[in-house]
Amino acid sequence: MPDxxxxxxxxxHGLGRTSFxxxxxxxxxxxxxYRAHNVGYPSRRAPVAVHAEQVGRRLAALAGAEGPFDxxxxxxxxxxxxxxxxxxxxxxxxxxxxxxxxxxxxGSELADALARTPLFRLTxxxxxxxxxxxxxxxxxxLPPVPFELGVIAGTRGRNPLFARAxxxxxxxxxxxxxxxxxxxxxxxxxxxxxxxxxxxxEAVEQLFHFLAHGVFSRRGEAAASPRA
Numbered sequence: 001m002p003d004x005x006x007x008x009x010x011x012x013h014g015l016g017r018t019s020f021x022x023x024x025x026x027x028x029x030x031x032x033x034y035r036a037h038n039v040g041y042p043s044r045r046a047p048v049a050v051h052a053e054q055v056g057r058r059l060a061a062l063a064g065a066e067g068p069f070d071x072x073x074x075x076x077x078x079x080x081x082x083x084x085x086x087x088x089x090x091x092x093x094x095x096x097x098x099x100x101x102x103x104x105x106x107g108s109e110l111a112d113a114l115a116r117t118p119l120f121r122l123t124x125x126x127x128x129x130x131x132x133x134x135x136x137x138x139x140x141x142l143p144p145v146p147f148e149l150g151v152i153a154g155t156r157g158r159n160p161l162f163a164r165a166x167x168x169x170x171x172x173x174x175x176x177x178x179x180x181x182x183x184x185x186x187x188x189x190x191x192x193x194x195x196x197x198x199x200x201x202e203a204v205e206q207l208f209h210f211l212a213h214g215v216f217s218r219r220g221e222a223a224a225s226p227r228a
Contacts, residue, residue, distance in 0.1 A: 024198075145181055
């Protein structure tokens with residue numbers, strides 16, 4: 001039996017995407033009894049801090065109206081959520097359980113490689129450069145997560161050109177190792193790529209299991225966490 005009943009659930013998309021990318025997950029959530037809020041933001045138009053403030057204030061207002069909520073993020077959506085909490089725009093107490101799908105919690109080696117190409121910032125905007133690893137990006141400055149978090153990473157990157165940027169398992173955009181973050185409660189991998197990870201049956205089963213129980217299921221290809 002789940003230890004929490006379905007309540008409000010916020011969905012937050014990644015860089016270069018819109019809320020439409022999570023519409024199927026929102027529908028699945030509503031079928032399970034959640035009040036799903038599929039939140040959009042103009043991911044290519046501003047740095048992460050701007051998105052964090054705007055999204056954080058919206059979610060704080062939601063928490064004021066409906067109480068603490070669960071959240072599922074994809075890719076940079078997880079960084080926006082972390083930055084919103086770190087910046088004080090969204091109180092950590094507003095969050096119950098959070099699942100991040102393919103988050104670049106320690107940056108992305110692909111962002112490091114593509115930052116040298118002229119079209120990278122023009123196409124993806126200022127936030128893209130902030131997803132670099134180490135001191136070149138902004139993610140290294142974020143503190144450990146102060147909320148109950150599970151991370152799902154993909155292991156099936158299929159683009160051979162992008163694969164050259166990685167030294168280990170990856171989903172084509174984010175390595176398994178760099179998806180981890182200090183303070184997370186649980187971590188699993190699924191054999192899927194980055195772009196449509198949120199629609200894979202394995203990820204869907206795992207994320208709803210975490211929201212209900214606070215841990216992932218250990219069936220299938222779930223793997224233990226790397227060190228954050």
